[in-house]
Amino acid sequence: MVTVPVLHLLTSPTSTGEASTGEVPAGEVPAELTGLAPIPADAARQIVSTQSVLYRILTDPLTGTVLDETAQTYTIPANVRRTVTAKHKQCAAPGCTRTALRCQADHILPFNHLLPTQGGLTVPENLQPLCQPCH
Ligand SMILES: [Zn+2]
Numbered sequence: 001m002v003t004v005p006v007l008h009l010l011t012s013p014t015s016t017g018e019a020s021t022g023e024v025p026a027g028e029v030p031a032e033l034t035g036l037a038p039i040p041a042d043a044a045r046q047i048v049s050t051q052s053v054l055y056r057i058l059t060d061p062l063t064g065t066v067l068d069e070t071a072q073t074y075t076i077p078a079n080v081r082r083t084v085t086a087k088h089k090q091c092a093a094p095g096c097t098r099t100a101l102r103c104q105a106d107h108i109l110p111f112n113h114l115l116p117t118q119g120g121l122t123v124p125e126n127l128q129p130l131c132q133p134c135h
Contacts, residue, residue, distance in 0.1 A: 001101065003086055004031035004044040034089060034101070055082050072116040076105045076127065084127045093134035103129030 008031055031044030048054065076084075084105050091098040092106070105127045111120040120126065 001034040001086065002031060002039075002044055002047050003034070004041070004048060008041040008044055009048060034099070055079070073122060074111045074113065074116075076122055080122060080124060080127070081105050083124045084129060087124055088129050090129070091131040091134055092128035093130060096131060096134050098131040098134075100129035103131045104135050106130040106135055 030038035031041055033039050033044075033047075085100045085103075088100045090096070090100050091103050106129070107120055107122070108126050108128055109120045111122065112118050
């Protein structure tokens with residue numbers, strides 16, 4: 001999974017007629033390949049250009065923090081699950097290093113089936129990835 005600010009994708013090396021330096025302008029969040037160090041914007045553009053499906057996850061442009069997508073259903077929508085996976089890199093259990101991509105999404109505060117709005121919401125802050133053995 002590659003997490004890349006949309007502005008990196010909208011800025012192509014040829015759009016200004018100048019060659020890209022591949023450097024991320026100061027203040028911008030670098031692109032990231034899950035499980036690895038940040039990658040240059042040009043590398044992220046190359047990886048993304050080979051994909052036929054892209055998912056949008058809203059993040060704070062200054063901090064890169066993934067923003068909330070609310071859900072008041074027990075079933076975790078695919079977009080919320082992707083947000084949790086992007087926010088956490090691995091299983092949340094102490095000492096477990098399994099990648100979040102292979103984990104289940106777990107409600108930290110249990111979902112309230114009688115009063116869904118009264119806690120245990122299906123929002124990224126209340127979800128964590130847990131691999132099946134840890135879950
Ligand atoms: Zn685990």
